[in-house]
Amino acid sequence: MIQIKRLSSIDTGFHMALEKLLAFEDANDAAVDTTVTGILADIKKRGDEALLEYTRRFDRLDVASVAELEFPQNQLKQVLQRLPADQRNALEQAAGRVRAYHEKQLAQSWSYTEPDGTLLGQKITPLNRAGLYVPGGKASYPSSVLMNAIPAKVAGVGELIMVVPTPCGETNDLVLAAAAICEVDRVFAIGGAQAIGALAYGTSTVPRVDKIVGPGNAYVATAKRRVFGVVGIDMVAGPSEILVICDGNTDPDWIAMDLFSQAEHDELAQAILLSPDAAFIDAVAASIERQLETMPRKAVIRASLEDRGALIQVRDLDEACAIANRIAPEHLELSVERPEEWVEKIRHAGAIFLGRYTSEALGDYCAGPNHVLPTSRTARFSSPLGVYDFQKRSSLIQVSEQGAAKLGAVASILAHGEGLQAHAMSAEYRFMNRTDRQDS
Structure with a gap:
């Protein structure tokens, strides 16, 4: 039987228990930091030579030059052409929706002239070059390509360089096809801290970028922290999170699966339900127990829910919204009647999903808004990745x-x-x- 925490907001010690639940120590492992520091220094000093050595060691790819690790544009287009029709159509539909949404974010230069003739304004310019890190091998996410490359292209970034590890030469057609759809300029089969170093410092073959975006493992995240200031970065993301507020009138199987959708990412992911309806919470708990055994990643889901998940009974939806603002979740589902009214009470969330039919999974793939979102309560001061992350603002004074x-x-x-x-x-x-x- 799964042991997921059950809390009630009326219990003594609830707030302390909630803080303990939310606590996530994102401290760098000393060994990881030492390794990354050495790799970055080596890439900065020896460039392509060091990059080849780390690629041989970590990805077990033995090539004579970094140029051999670049995917030609015609190869990317061929991969797109040979995709099964349903996969290609899904990628193209998702890309179209993501592009249409992000085009609304495109900022324009502006100015105004005062009565004495003084002009003040703001000039908007895109970055010259951006780097996109995409996980590779078995953990391949074409959606990450769409969500990171499309806003950069909409912003007008001059050149987009993508890196994706291909351990033992293992590639993912959907990832390469997504790069073709997004018209990524150059794609290299490199990964890890060494890829971040190559993008940050540049090598003879890999051009230096102005900003690095995209998710990765602990080594990639640590490397992004280390190179920040030399280049810009999007964020250092923590584990995935979902918070569901439900009034008790949504199918409990839907809510259980919504919690699973983030818990299956990894054991540190967090999935929490807030509801004033005790009977509904019981129904969701029963659904979790029943549906868990059908999940291919049930071990990961179980670990996530038992270690960091919770089913919480609140006094009412007003209190649920107050607790949500305290949590500042990456993803927030408002599975309630009249969600447009309750959303007015929400101040801190990466993305807000309104209504019973709006599953968080749609936001991950194809709704349109970006799925690169602030985690670990940073939604209190951070925003989703967007076109604005690839644009700079210069003040105009005449x-x-x-x-x-x-x-x-x-x-x-x-x-x-x-x-x-x-x-x-x-x-x-x-x-x-x-x-x-x-x-x-």
């Missing part, structure tokens, strides 16, 4: 002669107050005549 006098006087006072005379004089020179400057 001061007129009249504006220089008005603004210069203000700047002068403030600069003198800070003890920065050159700042003050730089502003004053624009509105004081030469005689005044000499007298002063």
Whole structure:
């Protein structure tokens, strides 16, 4: 029998129990950090030579040059052409929806002119080059290609470089086909911390990028932390999370499977149900017990639910929303009547799924919004990956002669107050005549 935690918000010690449940120590393993630090330094120093050595060691691919690890564009197109029709159609439909959604995010430059002729504004420009890390081998996710590459392309990124490990030469047609659909510019069969290093520092063959996005294992996550500042990164994601708020009127089998959908990612994933209906919670618990045995990844699901999952009875839906804001989940399902009313009470969540028919899985693949979301309660201050992550903003300031006098006087006072005379004089020179400057 599965031992999933049952909590009640009216119990003494509930808040302490909830904090314990949510606690996730994302500290780097010292051995992982040491290994990654060494790999990055080696890639930075020896480039292609080091990259080949690590690829031989970790992916067991023995090639003479990094150029041999690049997939030609015609090969990507051939893979797309030979996909079964249903898989190709699904990829293309998902890509179309993701593209249509992200086109709404595209920011435009703007400016305004004040009465004295001073112009202020903001110039939007895309990144020159972005790197996309995609897990490879047995853990292959074509959806990750779509969710990371499409917003970059919509933003107008000049060149998109994708890296995907192919241990023992094992490739995934869906991943390569997704790269073709997204028109990724270059794809390399490299992975791990060494791939992150190659993207961050550049080698003779792999170009240096401006930003690295995409999920990976502990070595990849640690490497992304290490190179941040040399390049930008999207985020360092923790385990997958789902929080379901249900009023008790949704099919309990649906809710149980929604919890499974995140629990099956890995043993550290977190799946939580909040409901005011005790009988419904019992029904979901029974469904979990019954359906678990049918799941191919039942061992992973069991470990996740027993270690980090919970079924929580709350006083009412208002309290459920308050607890949800405290949790700040990656995925939040509002499986309730009139979800459009309850969503107004939600302040912190990566993605919000409204209504009984909106399963979180649709967001993972094809609804349209991005599935790269803040985890580990970072939705309190972070947002989903989007087009804006691949655009930069530059301020525009063009001061007129009249504006220089008005603004210069203000700047002068403030600069003198800070003890920065050159700042003050730089502003004053624009509105004081030469005689005044000499007298002063």
